[in-house]
Structure formats: C-alpha cells, structure tokens
Amino acid sequence: MSSLQTEGLVKRYGALLVTDHVSLDIRAGELHAVIGPNGAGKTTLINQLSGELPADEGRIVFGGQDISALPVHQRARTGLLRSYQITSIFEEFSVTENAVLAALAAKRSAWRFWTPMRDDVAACAAAEAAVAAAGLAKHADALAGELAYGQRRQLELAMALAAEPKFLLLDEPMAGMSVQESAAVTELLRGLKGRYTILLVEHDMDAVFALADRISVLVYGSVMFTGTPDEIRAHPEVRAVYLGEETA
Amino acid sequence: MTSLSSHSRSSAVLPLLLLFAGFAAVPFVATALEQPFWISFFARILIYAIAASALNLALGYGGLVSFGHALFMGLGSYAVALPAFHGIASGWAHLALCIGASSLVALAVGAISLRTSGMAFIMITLAFAQMGYFLLVSLKQYGGDDGLPVAATSQFGSLDLGSTLPLYATALVVLALVTWWMAKLRSAPFGMALRGARQNARRINAIGLEARRLQLVAFVISGAICGVSGMLLANLNAFASPSSLAWTVSGELIVMVVLGGIGTVAGPVIGALVFLGLEEVLKGLTEHWMLIFGPLIVVMALVGRRGIVGLIDLWPKAQRSSTPVVVSEGGA
Secondary structure, rough: EEEEEEEEEEEEOEEEEEEEEEEEEEEEEOOEEEEEEOOOOOOHHHEEEHOOOOOOOEEEOOOOOOOOOOOOHHHHHHHEEEEEEOOOOOOEEEEHHHOOOOOOOOHHHOOOOOOOHHHHHHHHHHHHHHHHHOHHHHHHOOEHHHHHHHHHHHHHHHHHOOOOEEEEEOOOOOOOOOHHHHHHHHHHHHHHHHHHHEEEEEHHHHHHHHHOOEEEEOOOOEEEEEEHHHHHHHHHHHHHHHHHHHHH | HHHHHHHHOOOOHHHHHHHHHHHHHHHHHHHHHHHHHHHHHHHHHHHHHHHHHHHHHHHHOOOOOOOOOHHHHHHHHHHHHHHHOOOOOEHHHHHHHHHHHHHHHHHHHHHHOOOOHHHHHHHHHHHHHHHHHHHHHHHHOOOOHHHOOOOOOOEOOEEEOHHHHHHHHHHHHHHHHHHHHHHHHHHHHHHHHHHHHHHHHHHHHHHHOHHHHHHHHHHHHHHHHHHHHHHHHHHHHHHHHHHHHHHHHHHHHHHHHHHHOOHHHHHHHHHHHHHHHHHHHHHHOOOOOHHHHHHHHHHHHHHHHHHHHHHHHHHHHOOOOOOOOOOOOOOO
C-alpha cells in the first residue's frame, strides 16, 4: 500500500529544471532512501514534499489525500513531519521544551494562554519518549543552543519524532556527524524502521545501504532508477554516475 | 516533567512582589508626606508599565518590533474623550469602545505589516501610527492638534476613574493582572509557540503551527492591552491629545522594554519605572536633562544586554546552580 506518491513533480528556477517530473511511490512502512550527487535536487524535493516550496507542476498524494495545495503547517498536521539538513531548533529552549513544543504543535492545540506547557501530560510523555529515542535523555534539561553539533542533530530528529508522525522526511540526519555519531543514528533509524514510513536523504552510503528497503537515485532532478539496495549496487549506470564518483 | 520547571520559573518573583508592594504603598506614603503629586506621577508610571508590558508581548515574546504602539494608547485615550464629548460617561462603554477599536485596528495593522518583517515591519507600524496621528489632528470638531479635554471621566458604577486614588488602584490592579498573565503566558503553549516563532519561524511552521497567525494574535492582544493603558491615561490627564500618538511615544515604549529587559516578565515594569523616574529626577536637576539621560540609556544598553532584569539576575546567579536564568532568557 502506498503512503506517499508524487506524480510528475516539477520545480524550475528560471530555466533550470531542479525537479524534473519526479514520480515516486513510497510504500507504507518502508524506509525509502533518496541518493544522488550534490545538486541533484534532493533537498528541493524534500522542501516540496514538506510544503516549504510550491511545486510548479505535479501532485503529491499522502494517505490518499491530495496535499499539493496545503501549506507547511497543515501538512505537518496530517502527520508528514520533517527534519532539516541545517539544524533548525529553538536555541533558547531546553531540549525537552523543544520536543514538547513539537509534540504539542502537531497533535494538540497551542492556543492555550494560561496553563504551563509542561502540564500537558500527553505532550510531555511523547516528548520524553522522543528525546530518549534520539539518545538525548542525559541532556534533556540542557539549553538547545548549548548542545554540541552531534547533539543538535539528535534534537533535530527528536523534534520530528515527538510529533508522533506517520511519515518522516529526513534531510541528511547524519550530515557532519562523526563516524560514531553516524553509527548511533543508524541504530536509531533502524529502531524506527517499520514504525514510521521514512524518506531518507543521506550521503552516508554505509547508512543508506544498511537501512533502506528501496533506494531512488536522483540525477539532475530526475529519478534515474528506483530499486532495492542490491539492485542499486548491480546497476551499471548508477555505479558510473553516482557510486563511481563516491569511491573515485 | 519537573525538569522543565527550572527553566520556566521566573527568578524575578521576589523583586516583582517587592516592586508591587512598593507601588501599593505609594498612596499611603504620599498622603502621609502630603505629596499628592506623587500619586498621579506613579499612576503615570503604572499606566506606561501596562503599555510597555503590552508592547513586550509583541516585541519581546514575539520579536515584532512595533514602532507604532502609541497608536493604541492614543486610540484608548480617544475612546474615553470622544464618547465623553457626546455625553457618554459610562466606563463600560469607554472600555468596550477602547478594546474594540484597539483590537480591530491592531488586527488590520498586524495583518498588513506581518506580511513583511525586519525594517519594513518597523516602518509600516510607524506609518500606521502616523496616519492615526494626522487623522486626529485633522478632526477639528474634536480639538484637532489642541487635543480634547475629557468632558466626563469613566464611571464604573460608583467608581470614577477621574479621581486620582480610584484611578491609581485600578491601574495597579490592571498592571498586576497583566504582569501575572504575562508570567503565565510565557510558559503556556501559546507563549512558548510565540517565542519559538521569534527564534525560528520556519520550524514553527514545520511542526504544524502557523507563525504568522501566532504573531497576529499576539499583536492584537498587545494592541488591546495598550489601548486600556491609553484609556487610563486619558482619565489621569482628563485630556486626550494627538501628541499621545506621536512616534516619540512609540520610541519611549521600546526604550522602556529594552531598558528593563526585553522578553522578561518584570522588565517592562521596571523599565517604565526607571525611565519615567529618571526623567523626573533629571528634569529637576537641569533643563538639559536629555544630555544626561541619553548617555545613561546608552550605558544601560551596553552593560546589560538584557536590561535591568538581566543585571538583577546576575547578582544571585553565583549562589545558584549553573542552570540558565529564565527571566532574562528571552533576549532578542
């Protein structure tokens, strides 16, 4: 069963075709990785799925609903949550506060003007679970702005998880991480696999091949090939265009 | 989830209580010392503290640099003077008109100016306040630029805001309620979301909220409370004047918020007290008081990035754990 589909998605910047008729079919429960060389349009694709960039052409269907016209916050409320490649957190709030706010925003109401946010038991429970799942339990009270780089990346993930999403758009969750940190996040994602449908954009090929059920290769904005990790490894063109470059 | 409380509890509770106890004592001390002027002077401080607290909701919590909040004070003033001119003395009518007009105008101004940000936002809010100013100047039948004496002060049953003591008590209660609410709001979901939108509007949208709508609601509440301060001011002065909408007033409100501590609960109250207090003291010393006042504000801004509240926070900080101090957490 498909969870999220795109049909002929197009994004142009002037004459430049950044997203070239991308049609993806992401099945419920799968971890679908999108790989491609720098400038292939991976983040642009994620921005269109999350709603931050309007697509010029094409449709996005999520859970049977056409969400092409919905703004970012409404897509988030349908359960389509994202994380950012460039860490995007609330620096003046504690780790837990970041997560509680995310938990509260997507599922519950922020239009409450008196009772403290931390009194929302359900949101706090979701936040606590997400912070623990992201491996930040020890730093729950630290200010987000004072976290080390790797921890900020973990918080980035925790905020997406706290919203109890149906679908996670992860934009390079391991960007800039050390080998150990990447390994930890790989383990974290392995634990999330099956519980959420995930679209993962990532440069770390070890992680991608270890985690992905299927992989789509994006080259110059268009999907060159979609297949299982084994099929990708065996595909001559993919090797030449992308994997060859990586190992060269 | 007790872990959060350390971040949300305001460490300025004690100073705030002392401050309000001081405000409450003013009428008694002034009467004992036979200095009735003090009561109306401090009433003015309370009223500007309400306006500054209202501005702080937009400016400190929301990051919306409104350079036009005098517009709402002016609207509040004329919401007393205009009906009174036509023989309506009911305080409830004044209040309804005041809150209705300020929030509607704030809704319109906010809806338009929130399409922009940064410098453009500042300029558009300023432009709206200036339009209000010139509109009132042009209303010759209501005094034009001479202003309009308040023919009948606001009557709430037997409570007449025209006499100093009831006005002082009312302003104190309003300020206490506003301050209490601002303290609660700061860590309530709306306040957290609004403060989140200031730090990172993109993320607020990404987690399923709408930054601009949060900001618009904050702007409207801010405008309405600011309007109430204008209503009290008109009763205190028994006068409404276009000069209360002057852009300098908007500027003074910003200075009060920044001086006291932007984004903090106690900051605007302390800022209004220090600003108006210093002004009064220096005016007594020399007619060139601005020469001293200006540099003082510059020094304050340089020394305490989070204003006076930031300085108050520093002092007991050594005795506390290293947890960050929260009253001053919301700097720009």
